[in-house]
Amino acid sequence: MTKRKEKSTTINIKNRKAEYEYFLLTKYTAGIVLTGTEIKSIRAGKANLTDAYCLFIENELWIRGLHIAEYLQGSYNNHEPKRDRKLLLTKRELKKLQSKLKDNGTTIIPTLLFINENGLAKIDVYLARGKKMYDKRDAIKEKDIRRAKERNEE
Numbered sequence: 001m002t003k004r005k006e007k008s009t010t011i012n013i014k015n016r017k018a019e020y021e022y023f024l025l026t027k028y029t030a031g032i033v034l035t036g037t038e039i040k041s042i043r044a045g046k047a048n049l050t051d052a053y054c055l056f057i058e059n060e061l062w063i064r065g066l067h068i069a070e071y072l073q074g075s076y077n078n079h080e081p082k083r084d085r086k087l088l089l090t091k092r093e094l095k096k097l098q099s100k101l102k103d104n105g106t107t108i109i110p111t112l113l114f115i116n117e118n119g120l121a122k123i124d125v126y127l128a129r130g131k132k133m134y135d136k137r138d139a140i141k142e143k144d145i146r147r148a149k150e151r152n153e154e
Contacts, residue, residue, distance in 0.1 A: 011042060013113040015049035020139060022109055022128035028097070030061070031088035032113075032121050035079050037071035042121055044071075047113055054087065054108035054125055056098060061087040063110060063123070087123065097127065105129050 018024065034042070041047065046069035054063050062084045070078045089097070100106060112124040131139070 011045055011113075011115045013042070013045065013047045013049060015052065015109070015111045017050060018109050018111045018126070018128070020131075020136060022107070022126070022130055023135075024109070024111070024126040024128050025106075026100075026127040028089060028093055028125050028127075030123050030125055032063070032123050033086040033088065034068075034121055037074040037077060037079050038068050038085075039121055040074075041068050041071045042113065043115065049110050049113055052110045054110060056094075056101070057084075059094065059098070061089060061094060061097065061108070063087055063125075066110065066113075087125070100127055 048067040051067070052063055052065040054061055056062070063086075064084050065082065066085060067081050068079070069081055097108060101108070106127060106129050108125050109128045110123050110125050114122055114124075116122050
């Protein structure tokens with residue numbers, strides 16, 4: 001019986017712009033369908049969620065714009081960096097998301113790509129509503145106030 005080696009480094013690739021651009025409403029954790037070289041690149045930390053978004057194609061949830069860099073030792077088996085990838089959720093969650101997407105101004109935004117304790121790639125997606133410009137200014141103001149308080153406490 002072979003035991004997997006535990007890695008001390010954790011992979012957490014974040015979409016930092018998501019909280020600034022959107023009000024995050026409901027969180028879902030989804031699996032992601034990957035090829036062999038894609039998971040190796042993610043384990044090396046070579047992925048970018050900044051321009052990624054989710055959409056429904058034939059009642060299945062797909063992520064578009066997720067950039068996973070080509071694996072250096074991949075040779076001819078390498079993948080395309082920006083291809084569409086299928087997300088794995090239960091039917092109940094997919095139906096709930098589809099019904100809530102019909103509301104005006106809602107979208108599905110990926111915020112965190114990580115490797116779980118079993119070595120599988122997972123992605124946290126949020127049902128989100130876009131912020132207006134004045135909401136963004138308020139968010140910056142609150143962030144500055146929070147930083148100033150932290151500086152004064154130290």
